[in-house]
Amino acid sequence: MSEVYGWEFSDGPGDHFAVTADHLFAGIWSRPELDLRERRLLLIGALTAQGQFDVAEIQLGAALRNGEFTADQLREMALFLCHYVGWPAGTALDGVVGKVVDQQRKSEQANKTK
Incomplete structure (x- = not known):
């Protein structure tokens, strides 16, 4: 876990x-x-399709922290999913990606100043 x-x-x-x-x-x-990255990719798609953006946020953060996906790759996922699960869900995921990427950036900056 x-x-x-x-x-x-x-x-x-x-x-x-x-x-x-x-x-x-x-x-x-x-x-x-399947490796962790592949499982995470499937899970993010499933969560987006179900509108489970709070859980997707946890998965996106873990994917970014663990180096499984870059910020650009996470944004690309959201854009791709717009075409398969609908624009509202894909756009909502894109907003969550932005939040997670911003949080990670702030965390990295805070750790550099310590």
Whole structure:
């Protein structure tokens, strides 16, 4: 889970979180047929199609932090998806990309000044 998101996670309350995390990250995200970048690409497309932009924001941030995609590639995804999931969804994703890219840039600048 930490490899997928690029930060450390701790168990949530109860068994639900642990069972879900173990299944999803130890099983599904770790299968050898697709790498993390390919899985992330599929997930961003699916989230955009479903209008799940809050979750897409998490995925976009992880993709940028982990070096899986550049800012330009994320913007290209949004433009591409406009043609397949509709302009409103693709445009909304583009707005989320802009937010995530700006946050990452500010974080990098803050780390340089430390």
